[in-house]
Amino acid sequence: MALIHVVGGGPAGSIAAISALRSGHGVVLSEEHNVAGLPRNCSGLFSRDGLGTLSPFIDYRRHVVNPIRGARISFAGTGITVRRKDAVAFVCDRAGMDRELASRAEAEGAQIRYGERIRSSFHSRNIIGADGPLSAVARHFGFPAIRQHVATLQARVPYESEEPDMIEMHLSGERFPGFFAWVIPQNAHTAEFGVGVELPNRPAAAWNRLMRMKGIAAPPKPCGFVIPILPRSKTAVRKNGFNVVLAGDAAGQVKSTTGGGVIFGGNCAALAGKYALSPARYEFEWRAKFGPDLAMHRAIHRFISSRSDPELSSIGRRIKKLNIDSYLSHHGHMDRPTKMLRPQLLAHMLKNIAGIA
Numbered sequence: 461m462a463l464i465h466v467v468g469g470g471p472a473g474s475i476a477a478i479s480a481l482r483s484g485h486g487v488v489l490s491e492e493h494n495v496a497g498l499p500r501n502c503s504g505l506f507s508r509d510g511l512g513t514l515s516p517f518i519d520y521r522r523h524v525v526n527p528i529r530g531a532r533i534s535f536a537g538t539g540i541t542v543r544r545k546d547a548v549a550f551v552c553d554r555a556g557m558d559r560e561l562a563s564r565a566e567a568e569g570a571q572i573r574y575g576e577r578i579r580s581s582f583h584s585r586n587i588i589g590a591d592g593p594l595s596a597v598a599r600h601f602g603f604p605a606i607r608q609h610v611a612t613l614q615a616r617v618p619y620e621s622e623e624p625d626m627i628e629m630h631l632s633g634e635r636f637p638g639f640f641a642w643v644i645p646q647n648a649h650t651a652e653f654g655v656g657v658e659l660p661n662r663p664a665a666a667w668n669r670l671m672r673m674k675g676i677a678a679p680p681k682p683c684g685f686v687i688p689i690l691p692r693s694k695t696a697v698r699k700n701g702f703n704v705v706l707a708g709d710a711a712g713q714v715k716s717t718t719g720g721g722v723i724f725g726g727n728c729a730a731l732a733g734k735y736a737l738s739p740a741r742y743e744f745e746w747r748a749k750f751g752p753d754l755a756m757h758r759a760i761h762r763f764i765s766s767r768s769d770p771e772l773s774s775i776g777r778r779i780k781k782l783n784i785d786s787y788l789s790h791h792g793h794m795d796r797p798t799k800m801l802r803p804q805l806l807a808h809m810l811k812n813i814a815g816i817a
Contacts, residue, residue, distance in 0.1 A: 534631060
């Protein structure tokens with residue numbers, strides 16, 4: 461049995477700890493804050509399928525706040541609607557999920573040290589860095605930097621929603637350069653409003669644009685966070701007698717399209733716990749299992765973020781003309797876009813081009 465030092469007590473850190481414990485190792489987990497789940501830096505919107513992949517570690521059903529059945533997406537003013545009969549995603553209490561994961565790690569044997577900020581003194585030579593995009597573990601061991609980030613602002617706003625089971629996404633290179641704005645209902649009377657812009661753009665102007673666009677006269681002060689949207693080129697190393705692997709935001713295991721990192725980061729963290737003593741194996745396993753989908757998210761992001769508003773509007777019109785929004789309503793997948801590349805997509809497009817759909 462080896463001792464694993466997990467740095468960071470968010471979802472990735474707790475899942476890595478649980479996985480390492482189940483692999484027969486001892487675990488010390490260091491979390492710089494005094495409690496798990498704070499500060500809240502995530503919208504808490506997760507796909508139903510994605511949450512299902514984390515079922516060995518958490519029962520997400522206890523944390524569901526609002527079911528989501530679809531989205532209204534604006535391509536620079538041209539709107540499409542993607543909707544399903546049943547919930548495709550859930551807004552969850554993210555802080556509650558973090559607390560449950562940390563409690564489960566502790567119950568399974570992890571020694572959690574709250575209020576412990578780690579910079580260079582480690583409790584073991586086997587380290588899992590799950591300490592966010594500005595990872596001190598990554599800096600200490602000289603990992604390559606993450607090259608692209610998004611700056612976000614978000615706040616919960618009183619908002620009367622006629623469709624509390626539908627989110628809004630607003631794509632516009634002029635208003636929200638490099639990313640998008642969103643409205644995620646928490647219930648019929650409250651929604652999370654948010655904007656993201658790719659650095660070095662600044663999000664304050666984008667936030668003000670969204671408030672004006674939605675007619676919010678006196679918005680609360682938003683919270684700001686930075687999200688990585690590219691993985692590090694290397695996330696595992698054996699160096700100077702240390703085995704070091706990075707997981708979650710520290711590794712950049714995040715969907716470039718939305719900034720969501722809990723699902724991919726959590727699944728990669730499970731591999732980090734399993735292969736903490738074999739950095740090369742961890743690097744191979746997570747890239748083989750999740751690399752293709754993350755690469756497709758990056759390709760979609762590059763395509764969308766490089767388009768002008770007239771081009772985005774044209775894309776929206778083409779999606780509607782080919783009824784791709786209808787296809788996405790039936791076959792879309794929030795996390796694994798490679799699952800949408802199936803013969804049905806080609807057949808759907810050919811039928812619509814021929815006018816027989």
